[in-house]
Amino acid sequence: MNVKKRALARVGVLAGGVALSVIAATGAAQAYTNDGTSPASTGCADDGTTVASAPMKNAGGTQGTIELRYSLKCHTAWARLTLNYTQFACGNASAGYACAAATVTRNDDGRSYSCTISQGQSQCYTPQVYDKGMTSFAKGYIDIVSGEIQTRTAAY
Numbered sequence: 001m002n003v004k005k006r007a008l009a010r011v012g013v014l015a016g017g018v019a020l021s022v023i024a025a026t027g028a029a030q031a032y033t034n035d036g037t038s039p040a041s042t043g044c045a046d047d048g049t050t051v052a053s054a055p056m057k058n059a060g061g062t063q064g065t066i067e068l069r070y071s072l073k074c075h076t077a078w079a080r081l082t083l084n085y086t087q088f089a090c091g092n093a094s095a096g097y098a099c100a101a102a103t104v105t106r107n108d109d110g111r112s113y114s115c116t117i118s119q120g121q122s123q124c125y126t127p128q129v130y131d132k133g134m135t136s137f138a139k140g141y142i143d144i145v146s147g148e149i150q151t152r153t154a155a156y
Contacts (some may be wrong), residue, residue: 052154
C-alpha cells in the first residue's frame with residue numbers, strides 16, 4: 001500500500017512539474033497575445049508615454065505629429081497620429097485625397113498595424129505590438145493639397 005501511495009505521489013509531482021513547464025512555456029508565447037489589441041481597452045494606455053515623435057512637415061509647415069507610444073506595464077508599442085486640423089473630405093475618388101494614417105511596425109518580424117483618421121476627426125492610434133526586448137517605429141502619412149507627407153519616428 002505504501003509503495004502505491006509513493007508511486008502515485010511521484011506521478012502527481014511529475015504531472016505538476018510538466019504542467020508548470022507548459023504554463024511557463026505558454027507564458028512566453030502568450031506575451032504576443034497583445035498584438036493587435038487596443039491600448040485603451042487593455043489598460044496599456046494608462047501608463048503609455050511618448051518615446052519617440054516627429055513633426056509631419058511640408059512646404060506649408062507642420063501639419064501634425066506622429067508619435068511612438070510605449071507601455072512599460074504591458075511592454076507594448078503603438079503609433080498615434082495627431083493632425084493640427086480636423087480631417088477634411090478624404091478616402092474616396094470624389095474627395096481626391098487619401099485619409100491621414102499611422103502605422104506601427106515591430107522591427108524584429110515586420111508585424112504592423114495601422115489606423116486612419118476619418119473625416120471630421122483629428123487623431124487616431126493603432127493597435128499595439130508586443131515590444132519587450134525588441135524595437136518598433138511609427139510612421140505617419142498625410143495627403144493634402146500641398147502634397148503627401150510621410151514621416152517616421154526613431155525606433156525604440
